[in-house]
Amino acid sequence: MGIVAFDVRKDEIPYFRKYSTIFGLDIMMVKESLTSDNIGKIVDGDSISIIGHSKINAQILTSLSKKNVRHISTRTVGINHIDVEAAQHLNIKITNSYYGPDCVAEFTIMLILMSLRKYKAAMFRGNINDYSLEGLKGKELSACTVGIIGTGAIGTAVMHILHGFKTKILAYSPTGKEKEELKSYVEYVDLDTLYEQSDIISLHIPYLPDTKHLINIVALDKMKKGVMLVNTSRGELMDISSIIHAIETQKIGALALDVFESEQDIYHHDRKLDIISNRDMAYLRQFPNVVMTQHMAFYTENAVESMVKYSLQSFISNTCNQS
Numbered sequence: 001m002g003i004v005a006f007d008v009r010k011d012e013i014p015y016f017r018k019y020s021t022i023f024g025l026d027i028m029m030v031k032e033s034l035t036s037d038n039i040g041k042i043v044d045g046d047s048i049s050i051i052g053h054s055k056i057n058a059q060i061l062t063s064l065s066k067k068n069v070r071h072i073s074t075r076t077v078g079i080n081h082i083d084v085e086a087a088q089h090l091n092i093k094i095t096n097s098y099y100g101p102d103c104v105a106e107f108t109i110m111l112i113l114m115s116l117r118k119y120k121a122a123m124f125r126g127n128i129n130d131y132s133l134e135g136l137k138g139k140e141l142s143a144c145t146v147g148i149i150g151t152g153a154i155g156t157a158v159m160h161i162l163h164g165f166k167t168k169i170l171a172y173s174p175t176g177k178e179k180e181e182l183k184s185y186v187e188y189v190d191l192d193t194l195y196e197q198s199d200i201i202s203l204h205i206p207y208l209p210d211t212k213h214l215i216n217i218v219a220l221d222k223m224k225k226g227v228m229l230v231n232t233s234r235g236e237l238m239d240i241s242s243i244i245h246a247i248e249t250q251k252i253g254a255l256a257l258d259v260f261e262s263e264q265d266i267y268h269h270d271r272k273l274d275i276i277s278n279r280d281m282a283y284l285r286q287f288p289n290v291v292m293t294q295h296m297a298f299y300t301e302n303a304v305e306s307m308v309k310y311s312l313q314s315f316i317s318n319t320c321n322q323s
């Protein structure tokens, strides 16, 4: 079976070599994302591996279907870059990959701690030999109530770590499922209660049509003044104009974002010398209480190996991984 892997980063290549040998797969690696310009690299009946940068819309899917592509495996956990419904109509199988939740969970905790201890401002000061303390007084996690939206693998891993900090933890489960093993230290609440009572709110839900812009002006109105918001899930969960207004009016006390709406073609690329078109991203980045990272919460040795391994394994076992 022929496989064309798109969006292949240098650091993934050793894992592609390792697992194509183990699974006996013939793989062509392509650095660029899959677009209508390079679709010619695919030959009749190939399968495809991609990452979140390739936008697999109905038009691309139709072209792939004409080339008898029957399986697209994304090396990500999230599948919001693929028009899954169109794929189903065209009888193209979509599988996602798997990696353990600790990479994102630990990064989330890092963002919370950086924000609580005002480390962005402290780090910038240190770089110019300014060792003053004024304005850097922080808070301890044990003094905070943290609200976790989404209680899947990552949300649960975040709560496990937070438990060690003696934090009060509130959780909202969109599916209504409650995990018995969490109940000794987590209080399940409805979304409004979580908004009203949390000092810190962290998002761990997928981007779906009904979660788009969940954090909007209405939700923000229900939150405490000075709330900290953390998003390591998907930028589309936040209505960015409401977020900007809430930062400007100091309703939000701290914001930590590893993801951003319309981050595609910016994050994971070197854009130092380019004119970047995402104004909101540039505007928000300058605030001392806003920490922004380039969608890298997943980016650990274990996770990258796992993303390649399970993507390739799906071509031989036809499995779909869910976190």
Ligand code: COI
Pocket: 051, 052, 075, 076, 077, 078, 079, 295, 298
């Ligand atoms: C995912 O696996 O869903 C991620 O967010 C990782 C990223 C490479 C898109």
